[in-house]
Every structure is written in C-alpha cells, then in structure tokens.
Amino acid sequence: xxxAPRFYVFHxxxxxxxxxxxxxxxxxxxxxxxxxxxxxxxxDGRTVSLAELEHACCTLPFLSNRRLVVVRGLIERLNEPxxxxxxxxxxxxxxxxxxxxxxxxxxxxxxxxxxxxxxLAASSPLGLARKFDLPDGRALVQWIRLQVASQGGCIExxxxxxxxxxxxxxxxxxENEIDKLxxxxxLTRPIRAADIRLLTASGVQAGVFDLVDAVGxxxxxxxxxxxxSLLEAxxxxxxxxxxxxxxxxxxxxxxxxxxxxxxxxxxxxDLGLKPYPTGKLVQQASSFTLKRLxxxxxxxLDNDLAIKTGNTQPIVALELLVVELCSR
Amino acid sequence: xxxxxxRKWRPTTFxxxxxxxxxxxxLLSALVLGRVAHAYLFAGPRGTxxxxxxxxxxxxxxxxxxxxxxxxxxxxxxxxAINEGRFLDLxxxxxxxxxxxxxxxxxxxxxxxxxxxxxxxxxIVDEVHMLSTAAFNALLKTLEEPPxxxxxxxxxxxxxxxxxxxxxxxxxxxxxxxxxxRMISRLEELLAHEGVExxxxxxxxxxxxxxxxxxxxxxxxxQVLSSQAGRVTLQQTQAVLGTVGAETICELVDAWLNADVxxxxxxxxxxxxxxxxxxxxxxxxxxxxxxVLYLKTGGQVPSDVxxxxxxxxxxxxxxxxxxxxxxxxxxxxxxxxxSRGGWQPQLPLELALVESVxxxxxxxxxxxxxxxxxxxxxSTGEARPxxxxxxxxxxxxxxxxxxxxxVESQWGAFLAAVKQRDFRIEAMLRSGQGVLGIEGATVVxxxxxxxxxxxxxxxxxxxVIEDSLADVLxxxxxxxxxxxxxYRPVQPARPDEPAxxxxxxxxxxxxxxxxxxxxxxxxxxxx
Numbered sequence: 001x002x003x004a005p006r007f008y009v010f011h012x013x014x015x016x017x018x019x020x021x022x023x024x025x026x027x028x029x030x031x032x033x034x035x036x037x038x039x040x041x042x043x044d045g046r047t048v049s050l051a052e053l054e055h056a057c058c059t060l061p062f063l064s065n066r067r068l069v070v071v072r073g074l075i076e077r078l079n080e081p082x083x084x085x086x087x088x089x090x091x092x093x094x095x096x097x098x099x100x101x102x103x104x105x106x107x108x109x110x111x112x113x114x115x116x117x118x119x120l121a122a123s124s125p126l127g128l129a130r131k132f133d134l135p136d137g138r139a140l141v142q143w144i145r146l147q148v149a150s151q152g153g154c155i156e157x158x159x160x161x162x163x164x165x166x167x168x169x170x171x172x173x174x175e176n177e178i179d180k181l182x183x184x185x186x187l188t189r190p191i192r193a194a195d196i197r198l199l200t201a202s203g204v205q206a207g208v209f210d211l212v213d214a215v216g217x218x219x220x221x222x223x224x225x226x227x228x229s230l231l232e233a234x235x236x237x238x239x240x241x242x243x244x245x246x247x248x249x250x251x252x253x254x255x256x257x258x259x260x261x262x263x264x265x266x267x268x269x270d271l272g273l274k275p276y277p278t279g280k281l282v283q284q285a286s287s288f289t290l291k292r293l294x295x296x297x298x299x300x301l302d303n304d305l306a307i308k309t310g311n312t313q314p315i316v317a318l319e320l321l322v323v324e325l326c327s328r
Numbered sequence: 329x330x331x332x333x334x335r336k337w338r339p340t341t342f343x344x345x346x347x348x349x350x351x352x353x354x355l356l357s358a359l360v361l362g363r364v365a366h367a368y369l370f371a372g373p374r375g376t377x378x379x380x381x382x383x384x385x386x387x388x389x390x391x392x393x394x395x396x397x398x399x400x401x402x403x404x405x406x407x408x409a410i411n412e413g414r415f416l417d418l419x420x421x422x423x424x425x426x427x428x429x430x431x432x433x434x435x436x437x438x439x440x441x442x443x444x445x446x447x448x449x450x451x452i453v454d455e456v457h458m459l460s461t462a463a464f465n466a467l468l469k470t471l472e473e474p475p476x477x478x479x480x481x482x483x484x485x486x487x488x489x490x491x492x493x494x495x496x497x498x499x500x501x502x503x504x505x506x507x508x509x510r511m512i513s514r515l516e517e518l519l520a521h522e523g524v525e526x527x528x529x530x531x532x533x534x535x536x537x538x539x540x541x542x543x544x545x546x547x548x549x550x551q552v553l554s555s556q557a558g559r560v561t562l563q564q565t566q567a568v569l570g571t572v573g574a575e576t577i578c579e580l581v582d583a584w585l586n587a588d589v590x591x592x593x594x595x596x597x598x599x600x601x602x603x604x605x606x607x608x609x610x611x612x613x614x615x616x617x618x619x620v621l622y623l624k625t626g627g628q629v630p631s632d633v634x635x636x637x638x639x640x641x642x643x644x645x646x647x648x649x650x651x652x653x654x655x656x657x658x659x660x661x662x663x664x665x666x667s668r669g670g671w672q673p674q675l676p677l678e679l680a681l682v683e684s685v686x687x688x689x690x691x692x693x694x695x696x697x698x699x700x701x702x703x704x705x706x707s708t709g710e711a712r713p714x715x716x717x718x719x720x721x722x723x724x725x726x727x728x729x730x731x732x733x734x735v736e737s738q739w740g741a742f743l744a745a746v747k748q749r750d751f752r753i754e755a756m757l758r759s760g761q762g763v764l765g766i767e768g769a770t771v772v773x774x775x776x777x778x779x780x781x782x783x784x785x786x787x788x789x790x791x792v793i794e795d796s797l798a799d800v801l802x803x804x805x806x807x808x809x810x811x812x813x814x815y816r817p818v819q820p821a822r823p824d825e826p827a828x829x830x831x832x833x834x835x836x837x838x839x840x841x842x843x844x845x846x847x848x849x850x851x852x853x854x855x
Contacts, residue, residue: 019472033475033476170492170496172496173495173496176365176496176497176498176499176500177499177500179363179365179499180354180358180365180499180500180501182363183354183357183358183361183363184350184353184354184357186357186360186361187361198350199350199501200500201500201502204502220625221625221626224621224626225626228622228626231505232504232505233502233504234372234373234376234502234503234505234540236373236488239487239488242488289779289783291752295752310665311658311661311662311665312658312661312662312665313611313661313664313665316614316618316657316661319618319621319622320621320654320657320658323621323625323650323654326625327650327651327788
C-alpha cells in the first residue's frame, strides 16, 4: 500500500476550498477538539524561523498518532531573491519529515508548475501538490447547485443567476447565504429568485440593476417605484447612491469598449469582470450612448456633493436624481 | 424609577419583533432545523430591532424548552436570567468603546472556556463597525475557527465599514425600516398596555417622524406621554414635536402654486408663532412635495401618505411641472438644512418660498422660455427638465416658410442659442452636415450616423433645436434629420413657391447679413 503524503502544497485563490480540505485533514486527527488543538500548530510563513518550523515538525504527537503543522505564505517568502539558501534547506528537509507529521504549506496565490516546491510535492511519493482555483461561469453555477443539494435543498436557475450576479465567486459568502436561504425555505421548497431579493444583499444589487435598466429606458414610473421599494426595504440611501454610481462607472467602461469595437467576450477579461455580470452589462450598455453615460456620471457627482455638503437629504437627493436622469 | 417604553416593552419572543419577519422566521427555522450558524451579522438602520433580535437569539439557543419552535419560552431559568440581565453566557460588547485589538485579544482568550450555565456563549458585538483594522483582523481569526460553544452576533448600522472578509464569514441579515402602518399598530399596543387612549392622527404623526425606526417612535411617544397625562391628542403631539398640521403645508404649497407670496409668508409666520420648528416645517414641506413628485412620476400615491392628503397631492400634482417641482424640493430642502440656527430661523424658508413664486411668475410670463433658462443658477448643475410638449406651441402650426439660405445665414446665432440651452446639442450639431434642405416649414438637418439622427429627433433635443431656430428666424419651424448621402429634396424648387425663390431671397439675406452682422453698407442696388 502506498504511503500517505507527509507534506502538502496547497496553492491558489480558492481559500474556501483550501480551508475545507485542511478541515478534513484536521478531522483525521481525532474527534476531540481539545486533542486536535494540542496536535496542531499554525505558523505565519512570513515570520516563522526555519529552526522553529523544523522543531515543530520533528515534535512527536501527544496522545495521538499524528501531528499537523500548517504554514501560510512560506513558499512566497522563500521564493524571494536572497532566500535561496533557506529554500534549499526546506526542500531538503521535506522528504525527511517524521512519519507522524503532516506539514501543510498554504499559499494564497497559484504557483507555477515549475516552482520547486510544487515539483517536489508532485514527484515525491511523500508529497502532494494541489491547486485550488476559484470556480467561474458554469463551474460556479454547478458549485452553487451542489452546495444546495449537499444540504438537502434545491434552487431555481433564476435564483442562481441572482446569486452569481450579486456575490460572484466569494465562496464563503455564498455558503453563508445558501445556509440562510435553506433555513428560510425550511428545505420544503426550492430557493427562488424572490427569496434572494428578500433575504440577501445580492437582491439589492439586482434591484439596483433593474433601476439602472429603467433609467436607461427612461421609464420614470418604473424607476421611481423601484427606488422607493429599495428605500422602503431599508437600504441606506448613501450605500444605494454608491451602488448606482458603481453601476454607471462599469457601464461607461463597457460602453467605451463596445464603441472601440471590442467583442463582448473580450470586455470581461479587460475590465477584470466575471462573464455573467459582463454579459448583463453589455446588454444594459446598449440602452445608453457614451455621451449620455458621461452626462449621468457628472450628475451623480453633483448629487454626491449635494448629499455630502448637507444641502440635500440623501433620500430626497436620490429621488430627484432618478427623476432627472429619466427626463434628461 | 420609571422605565422608558422601548425598554419596558422590549419584545420577549420572535413574533413580537415588528417588521423583520424575514429575519425572525429564518432564525426560528434555523433553530428548529438545527442549522444555527456560529456568526451572524445584523445590519440596518438604528432602532429597527438588531440588538433585540440578537438577545432573543441568545435566549432561544440556550432556552430549556423542549419544543424547539416554542423557544424562547421566557419561563425557564435561562430565559428568566437573560430577561433579568444576569445570564453569564451572554456577553454584550459595545465596540464603540472597546475598539482596540487588545479588547478583541481579551475576548479570544476567554472564548475558549466552556459556557457557565447555558449551551452556548453568545457574544453580541454592538456597533461593530467601530472596531479598528487590527481588531477586525484579530476578530476574523476567531470567526474563521470559533469554538463549538460560541455564537457571535455582530450588529451594525454601517455595514459598509466592515471588511469584506468579516462579512463573508458571517450569516448576514439586513434589518429594514419599519413601515408607518406597522409602527402605528405597535404604538397602539403599547398604549393599550399602558391604558392610555390616543387620537389616530397623533400616532400617525409620531410614526412618520420616526422615519422607520421603531425605537425612535417609542421614544417620541414617551415624550408626548410625559408632557401631558391622559389622552394623546394631535395638537399636543404637534406641540411636543414642533410640527404643523398637514393643512398648513397644503396652504403653503397652495400659496406657492398660486404665486401668492403674501399668503405664503403669513402661513409661515403663523406656523412659527404657534411654536413650530422651522426646520421641521421645511422637512414636512419637502416630504409633502416628494409625495407630489411620486404621484407625478409614478402615477400612484406613495403608501406612506395619509389618505386625507391624497386629494391635495393630486390637485397640486396637476398644477406643477416636474422641473419646477424638483427645483422647489431643492430649495425647501436646503432651507430646512439651513434653518438649524441663525437669528431668524424661518428666513431660509421664507426665501425659498419667494424664490419659488418668482420662478413661477417668470415662467408664466414667458411660457416659451425653457425652465432651465428661467431658473436662477440653472447652469450650476440644477435640474434641466425636458420641455413638456403641452407647454410649447406646435412649431409647424405657427410656421411660415423659410429658406436654406435664411437658416444658413443665421447658423452661428442658432448654434449660440442652442449652446445656451444645452451645450451637448450644440456639439452634436457641429458634428453634423448642417442644413440639407427645407420641406415647407421643416428644416432638414444632415447627420451621417443613425444614432445622432435618433438623438436629435428625440423630444427633448428636438424641442431645444426648434426653440432656438424660432428665436433666430423669428418664426416657428420644425426639424427633421436625414442622412446626407441618401437625402433627396421632397419638393423640387419651383419659381412660384417661396422656397423655390431661392436666388432672390438669397441676395436679400446676404445683404441683410452683411449689414447686420458685418456692419457693411449698401452702396449700390441692382435689379
């Protein structure tokens, strides 16, 4: 039987999945949290001394057959110029880890395949390298579906779209929102878009999106009704004003690129936006000319000044803004 | 010592929390399903029930009642201990006065100890946005890996000041402003407990003043109750809150819309003399005008407007245009903000009234003038409403024929007139191909791109262009846009028609232009 790995290299932006995997490894240490705590040591890789780390790795477990040592950010530090000697020392030390120790080297960013730690972990029978990428696009949709299903619930496609639009791939936040939504539905029915709008912050984001849509089409009545419902839902006017400004800033960026003959698929990566929200923005940008967007943006600045200088109450300023934008 | 109403009648079960059913139902479900999270974030405006709900959660997770849905029972020793403020495992921390990293470190050191009496140690961190960055980082470590016996409830009125990493580790609930109707019901309940009667209008006024914060409404009710024993009346409430009745606001708006300055000033004077606070008066006026604005733009009366005011709102909405209304709201809003101090606190309101009436008079004297030109300071980013089609005469109806040369000779003046009204339109006109031709009383303008043509022909822009043309040509004309390369004149020139008499008119126009614009002199005339 192949021997279990003794050192692990976990790297990539998906801190959520890294955390879950680490949690699984911890659970293998035993059921008693106190004993797990006694046999787990965590270090900040940016500051830990190599001697301290080696000492922790060579210590025998207490009333257990395994001991876990977690170091965050060490590889990044050892990759810096001038740390070559330290890096070689750790690379030489890893294959000599005691059989009772599990060393986890965690990195918050993805490492290249040629990184010596990744190479060693991949080639050594005692090592394991694992890259944790954030899910995106279809993978994210699937992740949400699985997360809901794993707790005995189900979710409608519209609701998934709203979650993706509002939260993106912040998996910690998504997990918490899904937990909350499942509690709200009592696992007796699917999570619907209306639940997202009622219970989550991404519902507000969707509301702002609809509001900007209505402004784009100069639907004064719809825009004021949407604004009123957002305000009555307790949304803070200043925050709402910030969200509306952000939406128009994104629209200006998207409109500019559309006018420069960018393809919709090229806009997202250029602006650092995820595919789903980019698609929605491209769709929305078609209702505006760049000139109108610039004009609206200037008006948003006036509005911000009016609020922050105390000349106009925030709620009143927002209402007037929406009416004006629809009539301009 | 007498306890204030909001503390005396603080909700003791989830169903007593008003207006936050989306939160209480979810928490109760989580409790029943055994899905209680280890960290919650309660965000929302002040006085909407965040701390109350956090305490109810602390009670519910520790309650000894066997029926999960019946928690908190308020009968077991744990519930009683929490109600009496002597439960050791409920730790309330005011982050506003414990902002430092040491305070959080202290919390982390103690959190490892098991609960003294209950199942869970519940930490309520109020005003959590006040924590320092270092304190937040220290808290994040605990939130990431909390002990099984600890539940955190972070409460804040300013969720935007909390790091995203902390928000994402918590189950977030957004508390909402409480609707007026719900607040009135709650106030009625409290008064029933206290054995006091009240006029419905008085409670309505209190609920409106509280702007969605129930605690504020209960405090205001306390104030009114302590000012006079017995029945709560509208008059007494107005006196305590420094507000005026709806009829006063209606009188003020009537005076504005009838351009009757004297009546308006008298209304203000009477209100202030009877003890109303000018700032409140300004706010009430703005609130009322917002109602008119919603009615005008949304076509329906806002849900929080009293029924008694609906007919007045409708009447006023018919008498005023959106642009004028927006400027009025700005003036009265600024006046309300200015009325905080000063030796004549009602002066800003009086000036707002006078300015609004002046604008109204100016507009009625010059109906063709665009609102932004009439408004003082119209070029400083104030509202620029689109001219209402009904407010201006039909251009084509009043038109007499013009020629291409006439229009071209006035092109510079025309652009200047447009620029005064809206610089964007002038810029786009400059990018166009100028006049392509005349079709009766319609000037055909050339634009290469469909987008430009559409924009130019939009109601708002077309009105500005036609008005400017009318100003410089002295006659009303309409406009139409066409693509230069595709344009063919609809009516070919014929000598017997004015538009076709181009040669003769051209000469005259050129002469007039040379004399008027270039200071030339006619020295010789020929046939």
